[in-house]
């Protein structure tokens with residue numbers, strides 16, 4: 001598991017998404033990041049997910065960490081469709097992961 005997620009520390013700032021997209025594409029857009037924040041205000045639900053190179057997903061959720069295998073769908077919480085269309089996390093190709101470096105809540109760490 002490349003990046004560890006302690007989602008209960010997450011304050012929903014979205015900086016990890018922007019740091020990932022900037023490192024990847026030199027733009028600040030959550031739509032191009034390999035890490036995705038999921039917020040569902042109606043259900044008071046939140047989480048952070050990362051797409052792995054084999055299309056598996058690491059789901060960081062209040063219930064705990066889970067690896068969702070490619071092709072599986074989650075019955076609760078975060079919808080994974082948007083992140084499946086993006087580039088997979090390459091762990092910043094050996095550099096210090098940008099998402100880890102920018103996270104102000106120490107929610108993310110290198111595995």
Ligand code: SF4
Pocket residue numbers: 003019020021023033034035050088089090091092097098099100
């Ligand atoms: S480790 Fe790098 S590529 Fe992976 S989610 Fe974080 S910033 Fe993006």
Ligand code: SF4
Pocket residue numbers: 009010011012013014015016017037048102103104105106107108
């Ligand atoms: S940078 Fe950290 S605190 Fe902010 S949304 Fe990402 S994981 Fe949560």
